[in-house]
Amino acid sequence: MAKNFLKVTCKDCGSEATIFSRATSVISCGVCGATLSTPSGGKADLVGCTVLETLE
Template sequence: MADTHTGKFIKVRCADCSNEQIVFKNPAMNVSCNVCGSTLVKSKGGAGELRGELIEVVD
């Protein structure tokens, strides 16, 4: 996820069920959707790999 925003959290929409949730954009572990369990952000040792749709950067 290469963006120039400085916020540490992002709002992501799940590609499978359209649930929106706020997650840490540099996760130490994969982040799953609270509704369906699909992976929203995959841990990559820095900025995570976004698997859902980025809705907004949250400060």
């Protein structure tokens, strides 16, 4: 299984971030601090960001 990373943009401030698709911790935006992703059943649940691209 490939380790996928997701290129996302924060819904609040629009900054780009790269997050692991199966992140096991909460990921916050480095610019505005909004929650981008929370862990859910072994994968990242994207709550505050929009996926631009999947990186493999």
